[in-house]
Amino acid sequence: MSKILDVIILIHDNYKQFFLILDKMPVFKYERIGNYCLLARSDGFYSVYEYEEPSENCRAFAGHKFDIHLLDGTIIKAYGQWWAGDVQKRAPEPIKQVGINTIEGLRKCYVFMSGHISQKKLEEWLAHNEPSNDYRKYDKIFTSQRAGWQVDEVRRRELVE
Secondary structure, three states: OOOEEEEEEEEEOOEEEEEEEEOOOOOOOEEEOOOOEEEEEEOOEEEEEEEOOOEOOEOHHHHOOEEEEEOOOOEEEEOOOEEEOOHHHHOOOOEEEEEEEEHHHHHHOOOOEEEEEEHHHHHHHHHHOOOEOOOOHHHHHHHHHHOOOOOOHHHHHHHHO
């Protein structure tokens, strides 16, 4: 189960962008929706693939080969025919596009990946927790640790927890 540890909200021109720090990344197993769509849900997170026959010069994910695991235990070998789909259109409930990563993932590379979460799950977390507006919040901790600086233990705990 993926648990939200922290949320960072940035506002650009009255548009809120949400970045979620998770205890672990969602693990998706997909179900077929018709012949050309795969939908996955995991703890309030969603993912969709949509099928389109690749051409020589146009392949999903640049033709990267990977496995797509289905709920029934079968595996689809993707080679450029399954594209990231329209989650907003396919999810059975209102969702929000967000950036997601774990603390460990951010420590390796400070980048948030695209994700989709149930709007209800996000609103429940926000109703009981205080989000941050400091996009570099965790990067500051990692930078100080890499540089060998001593970080006040109380302040460090406040930032991480």
